[in-house]
Amino acid sequence: MRTKNAESISVPRKELKLWYDEEAPYGNEGISCAYAAQSEYSDIPDDGWEKWSLPLGNGYSGINVFGRTNTERLQITDNTLSTQLEIVRWQEGERRLNKRLFGGGLNSFSETYIDFHHPWDMVENYRRELDLRTAVASVAYSYNGVDYKREYFTSYPDKAIVIHLESSGKSNLNFTLRPTIPYKQDYMVDEGDGFSKHGTVVARDDGSIILSGNLGYNNVDFTALYKIVHSDGTLTAANRMNERGAYDDGTLTLSGATEAYIVITLSTSFVLSSDIFMTDEPKAKFKESRCDAAAVAEEELAAALGYSYSELRERHIADYSGLFGRVELDLGGEVPTSTTDELLQNYARGESCTYLEELYFQFGRYLLISSSREGSMPANLQGTWNRYNLAPWGSGYWHNINVQMNYWPAFSTNLAETFGSYVDYWKAFLPKAEEYATAAISGESYVSNLGLDFSSADERVLEKYRANLGKDGGNGWTVGIGCEAYRIVSTPGCGNVGFTTQMFWDYYDFTRNKDILRDTVYPALKGASQYITKTFERENDGRYLSIWGDSPEQWVGGVWYYTKGTTYDQSFAYNNGYYTLEAARILGISREDEGESILATVAEQLPNYNPIVIGYSGQVKEFREENYYGELGEYAHRHTSQLVGLYPGNIINSDTPAWIDAAKYTLTQREKGTAGDSWGWSIAFRQNLWARAGEGDEAYRQYRKLLSIRTASNLWSKTPAGFQIDANFGGTAGVAEMLLQSQSGYIEPLAAIPASWKSGSYRGLVARGGFEVFASWEEGVAKLFGITSKVGGVCKLRHKGLKNAEVFLAGGAKVGCTHLADDAISFDTVAGETYIIDNIKPVEPVDAPSKLTVAEGGEGAYALAWTASPDAVSYNVYRAVENDCDYTFVASTSDTAYMHHIKASEADKRTTYRVCAVGKNGAESRCVLAYTVGKIPS
Ligand code: FUC
Numbered sequence: 005m006r007t008k009n010a011e012s013i014s015v016p017r018k019e020l021k022l023w024y025d026e027e028a029p030y031g032n033e034g035i036s037c038a039y040a041a042q043s044e045y046s047d048i049p050d051d052g053w054e055k056w057s058l059p060l061g062n063g064y065s066g067i068n069v070f071g072r073t074n075t076e077r078l079q080i081t082d083n084t085l086s087t088q089l090e091i092v093r094w095q096e097g098e099r100r101l102n103k104r105l106f107g108g109g110l111n112s113f114s115e116t117y118i119d120f121h122h123p124w125d126m127v128e129n130y131r132r133e134l135d136l137r138t139a140v141a142s143v144a145y146s147y148n149g150v151d152y153k154r155e156y157f158t159s160y161p162d163k164a165i166v167i168h169l170e171s172s173g174k175s176n177l178n179f180t181l182r183p184t185i186p187y188k189q190d191y192m193v194d195e196g197d198g199f200s201k202h203g204t205v206v207a208r209d210d211g212s213i214i215l216s217g218n219l220g221y222n223n224v225d226f227t228a229l230y231k232i233v234h235s236d237g238t239l240t241a242a243n244r245m246n247e248r249g250a251y252d253d254g255t256l257t258l259s260g261a262t263e264a265y266i267v268i269t270l271s272t273s274f275v276l277s278s279d280i281f282m283t284d285e286p287k288a289k290f291k292e293s294r295c296d297a298a299a300v301a302e303e304e305l306a307a308a309l310g311y312s313y314s315e316l317r318e319r320h321i322a323d324y325s326g327l328f329g330r331v332e333l334d335l336g337g338e339v340p341t342s343t344t345d346e347l348l349q350n351y352a353r354g355e356s357c358t359y360l361e362e363l364y365f366q367f368g369r370y371l372l373i374s375s376s377r378e379g380s381m382p383a384n385l386q387g388t389w390n391r392y393n394l395a396p397w398g399s400g401y402w403h404n405i406n407v408q409m410n411y412w413p414a415f416s417t418n419l420a421e422t423f424g425s426y427v428d429y430w431k432a433f434l435p436k437a438e439e440y441a442t443a444a445i446s447g448e449s450y451v452s453n454l455g456l457d458f459s460s461a462d463e464r465v466l467e468k469y470r471a472n473l474g475k476d477g478g479n480g481w482t483v484g485i486g487c488e489a490y491r492i493v494s495t496p497g498c499g500n501v502g503f504t505t506q507m508f509w510d511y512y513d514f515t516r517n518k519d520i521l522r523d524t525v526y527p528a529l530k531g532a533s534q535y536i537t538k539t540f541e542r543e544n545d546g547r548y549l550s551i552w553g554d555s556p557e558q559w560v561g562g563v564w565y566y567t568k569g570t571t572y573d574q575s576f577a578y579n580n581g582y583y584t585l586e587a588a589r590i591l592g593i594s595r596e597d598e599g600e601s602i603l604a605t606v607a608e609q610l611p612n613y614n615p616i617v618i619g620y621s622g623q624v625k626e627f628r629e630e631n632y633y634g635e636l637g638e639y640a641h642r643h644t645s646q647l648v649g650l651y652p653g654n655i656i657n658s659d660t661p662a663w664i665d666a667a668k669y670t671l672t673q674r675e676k677g678t679a680g681d682s683w684g685w686s687i688a689f690r691q692n693l694w695a696r697a698g699e700g701d702e703a704y705r706q707y708r709k710l711l712s713i714r715t716a717s718n719l720w721s722k723t724p725a726g727f728q729i730d731a732n733f734g735g736t737a738g739v740a741e742m743l744l745q746s747q748s749g750y751i752e753p754l755a756a757i758p759a760s761w762k763s764g765s766y767r768g769l770v771a772r773g774g775f776e777v778f779a780s781w782e783e784g785v786a787k788l789f790g791i792t793s794k795v796g797g798v799c800k801l802r803h804k805g806l807k808n809a810e811v812f813l814a815g816g817a818k819v820g821c822t823h824l825a826d827d828a829i830s831f832d833t834v835a836g837e838t839y840i841i842d843n844i845k846p847v848e849p850v851d852a853p854s855k856l857t858v859a860e861g862g863e864g865a866y867a868l869a870w871t872a873s874p875d876a877v878s879y880n881v882y883r884a885v886e887n888d889c890d891y892t893f894v895a896s897t898s899d900t901a902y903m904h905h906i907k908a909s910e911a912d913k914r915t916t917y918r919v920c921a922v923g924k925n926g927a928e929s930r931c932v933l934a935y936t937v938g939k940i941p942s
Pocket of ligand 1: 397406642
């Protein structure tokens, strides 16, 4: 036996850079509304920003680097500078759009320019890059015989944006720093509604600029400070006359320098607190809690200036790489010599490029670290980057998939801390969410910012809610679809709440941190249970169905469709209920404890939610009243909400193979049409779903599609309204899901590895239970696994070929393990120890039979026939009837046909037949399926 050591489970650490040989091009730079692009301009509004600029962020704020040589453009966003999203009539200058649009939301903080006057066509050896290992962007070129280099980063520990500039030779660095405030009174939204923005940019004698102002809608102050630190050359401050005749367009000019750096700090008067959400009147929101934006920015600037440039850089890299460096992935990609946009173009034309696939995966992790840190706001629809006045969907927190998808990679790719910002946000909005829950259960209306009319809830629905008011110690909390930095909304149904608490449970399940469970996760789950259980009623047959909810965002007959017991509601109610009981059990809380009677209610409802119902097409139904797939709602809808029990939930899992087959059928139908393909996140969702169904090649096909048709040159994901970040996160999560799963109680490395990823390795992905996993494979076959236990406990591992597997400590000592079945082992772990699993022997794959048919066999029988598998010694025939989640064994035969005699009572029942070949080694092949519909409903 070879001795195992830490080296045997290491993964190549290769260069991870996005790079370009051109500056970001000019596009519709003046556009202020993302939506206008759809109707009036080219398909993408500001091309330079949307497709080409490089995003940097420290959770609080983001900058987009254009890398221009004549005048550099830096677009700066602070994710606390916002108005409210309203449905408004929008107008800009002379162009009136005769159409209602979403307006408001996150606002661009600054367009900051640096004038160099190096014309692009005279520049040589240009390179612009973003290094994902350091989160440092850089631009280098030569002009007139001088080499110029700039470096940019945003520091989380020092809450600052830092730009370093240098030139070769002495005294060749000359530039003017010119910050501006975008959308300052140069637009109007329904005149007189308070959507105003005022501010000044003033250069000060101490070599700094103060940009400050007020965004009128919510009365938020904002300040940015810019300081140039230089060792040589001359710095001049100037205040130019602005269009209103005031001297406040401040600039700083540095001449004859060799090297300098700029430090920028930003603040708004926003302080995350419950008052903001509790106060409805927009202008009053910041009365109670607000900070002095200018004072905070000054303090932060002074603190940052206490460090030299190299110290700031080191502190930033140490902080960032501490998170980013936890995961390495090698799919065999080689560091390319072509630019990232070329790679992407070739990829879209069908070339393979595993490097790009690795890069995109890691870019998602980069974006999450950059847009969501403890103490910052959570990652919004655009992460923390927005250059618009009217951002797409307000750059909000959309709770029927988008914000949750943002956090899908957080746990599996070893960035659990990034979820801390969502937890803070949730804690702050909770009192409002509780108010909404009580309003909903009282039968009062909902608060929508989508212009939706919820009045179709008739009195009978509301009466049923009212009957539950106040039960089990309270009405819990609820959250609607389109939330923002300063406001949350509410929506009927309970699916969005369960979608949200799925993140909370994962937060515990992946970290197994009991403090997190007690202080955050259990309260979230319990409150959600208090709300959810009140929105259900008991049917005569004992089932509990949600009284009135949706399946995002299905419209039927021209209206948003609300109905009873949607699979979306039932699935998330099930998961939330299950997690609530699990959390209580782990914490030792019982239903007899004071204030915990909700546990009894959940325990009663849970077994009767009946979340997964199989329809006559063999599909997972989206609506109970649907017989065949696609009867109600849009056939190829972008949401695949009937499968949330497969992912992110775990109702459909390896113990429910018949449901997995139904899910696969459903997914295949969902893709028959291109509606979903417009939305990157929709493709990313399907990638995760296919991965969970164990179909690596299908998951990979989605990943390829995402990169080929919904990814811009800067690797940002695209939608019809421009950039939306969710798909970046969903795509990253999807890759992790292909490489490692753990939702069925086992750690399952390489659970959905596609044929295209022949050989590779990874380390640092996280499995539920607090295990960091290493895996390597060659020619599609697992070689070695490694498990680092973070919190101790039993490790259960499953993979085909573990029959003779052995477990070693990283030092080489053998560890006892139990073989649970041919493909599963279990062993005890000690926190901090690494275990190596060796002697994994591949199981010879068996070819599947094909073309299964089922026909009436006369007199209570079904005649099955199939095409032989060359490897088969025999065939196993199984069936699942109606909603069965698992198959039952019917027969073993060496023939390629089978007559199945059924009882008369079963003739009406829908059945799925499943046939697999059994090889010489006793292993089963993949299966073929065929359906009987039984008695077709009229
Ligand atoms: C959901 C989706 C939309 C869009 C929006 C931000 O409502 O259905 O397609 O992604 O969020």
